[in-house]
Amino acid sequence: MSIGLLLAIILGLAAVGYVIGIRRAKDRAGGDTRRLHSLAGYHGQSVLLFTAVPALLVVGAWLLLQPVVIEARVSGMIAESDVPQGSSLDLVMSDVRRVADGLNAIAANEQLTEDEIAAMGADLGGLRSRLGNAGVALASDVQPSVFEASRTYRQMNNTGLTALSISAILVALAGLVFSASRIQAEFRARNVSESFVKLLFIGSSFVAVLTTFGIIASLVVESVHFFQLYPIKDFLFSLTWNPQFRGGSDLGIWPLLWGTLYVSFVALLFAVPVGLLSAIYLSEYASKRVRSVVKPAIEILAGIPTIVYGLFALITVGPFLRDYFAQPLGLGTSSSSVLTAGLVMGIMLIPFVSSLSDDIINAVPQAMRDGSFGLGATHSETVRQVILPAALPGIVGAILLAASRAIGETMIVVMGAGAAAKLSLNPLEAMTTITVKIVSQLTGDTEFASPETLVAFALGMMLFIFTLGLNVIALYVVRKYREQYE
Structure with missing residues (x-):
């Protein structure tokens, strides 16, 4: 399942939760909305927020952590002898990602099974030609270790996206059921909804702050790495x-x-x-x-x-x-x-x-x-x-x-x-x-x-x-x- 489709499902469940929240609030009030502590719309908002926000947080956290975990696992499959002379592990991992994307494109276009994809490793020259036809440019020839790492990268990525889809949908359904079950005539839905929105505003304000710190941290870390390789005195005082x-x-x-x-x-x-x-x-x-x-x-x-x-x-x-x-x-x-x-x-x-x-x-x-x-x-x-x-x-x-x-x-x-x-x-x-x-x-x-x-x-x-x-x-x-x- 693609990320776009997953987000559409989560938002769809949130919209359904909004309607369910309003109807359930009216049912709990016996049709007389004056008995409700909060307007029916606030009950719908509370269900919508509890359905969408936790699921979206799961999606965001998963998308941040999954590439780190997968790359740490796959990079261990590349031996030092597999890194071409004058190249680096970063460039090899770039090829791994490109080959994995190319395999996905080829598998989708030709409806290939996993066994047929594994058989491509027997003709790596032909594989590079097929990847080129799919618009994938590589820094060097495809090595057997790179092909196997690409297959593993692709499988782990696809498995991770499937697990993400299931987890996010379950979290959204759990939030919908939990929030809908709490609806009563005396439930303070307005307070819950406004507190949720306040937290959302606070989180949005921190995005700019965290982005600034992230930019500074990336510059500082890579600059320190540079000054470990090149003298800071020459960088600051050289006129060439x-x-x-x-x-x-x-x-x-x-x-x-x-x-x-x-x-x-x-x-x-x-x-x-x-x-x-x-x-x-x-x-x-x-x-x-x-x-x-x-x-x-x-x-x-x-x-x-x-x-x-x-x-x-x-x-x-x-x-x-x-x-x-x-x-x-x-x-x-x-x-x-x-x-x-x-x-x-x-x-x-x-x-x-x-x-x-x-x-x-x-x-x-x-x-x-x-x-x-x-x-x-x-x-x-x-x-x-x-x-x-x-x-x-x-x-x-x-x-x-x-x-x-x-x-x-x-x-x-x-x-x-x-x-x-x-x-x-x-x-x-x-x-x-x-x-x-x-x-x-x-x-x-x-x-x-x-x-x-x-x-x-x-x-x-x-x-x-x-x-x-x-x-x-x-x-x-x-x-x-x-x-x-x-």
Whole structure:
């Protein structure tokens, strides 16, 4: 049974439980709902919650634990001699999972029995061809041990899904029967339902917190693993980025960090003035008719895919800067440059600054404007000396959001700034950023245990620390000025 079908059955049982709860509550009240402590709908909700929530928790926990248990069991079937030279157990296990998925596809399409699947091990070359036809790409030839491990992986996975389906349905039925049997006229179903919903809200709020801790933990663990293989001193203080997967790599972060800051600075240098001035115009000077047209038009920029911005940088902005600035001034010959990526990224960031700043400026109380006008200030003086200082905390937040968006951008940098890791002040030279190198180091069938791959997590950790520092500084500025104007 597929997970989708299982979830549909659980939700169907919950819906049935809701109807049963309402009818049973009315029966217990003798048809007079005034005798019920809680409305009949609350009785239905209590049955629905006791039916669905425990079963869904079982499904979630099972799906988290099953892959760990199966991989621990199957990986023990792969001997060290079965790992190809220059490869790793992680890559072999990836092949095991792919072969298992391919066997499932072949068995479903050709209606094969387990004995017929086991017979495929006699012709591993033919098996790889059939897997290729099924859309399964492998890192190496299928070895007998990999085939047997794949069969075991497939069988355990299918058995686990069957056991999960039976267990989850039984838990849902048990919850339905238990909650329905508790329904009486005096049963406080509203209290039970509201307590359940409160716990659901608390759990939902913890999802974001736990996700944050999970992200940090994964970065820290893999970063520590990287620094066990590569000296932290060379990573933090080297000025060269030159990964060589065959050894002799220089993995200094400074060229990447410089490129990230440089591109982001150019983008903000363009986006902040344009976005802030457009926000002031829309909120203070534009008529309602103009505002109703211009603001949606600006916000359309936020909905354009970054790949489109990247193509715009590659085809239009890059050649223009090269032909009219870089080559005539003798500053470069490539259409990929920091200025290309920064300008296009700045265009993308305009709605982040403009729309948020516009909302923040409109939130400044009208009484502050009226008081300024009453003291004889002009409109421009009111904007400059009253409205902007009062809205400054929110504007700083908008700029911070734009900066975070710029630091995390990848596609525009790939197509506009290139992939050269270097330290240079020339904005018309090609450079790259941390996010681009994170993607490039994790792309392809590379050995996951190598420093050249694990460096992506160290780069991510450094980027996280850097953005966290920016947040702390922004919070300090916001609190300082908020105390002054509130």
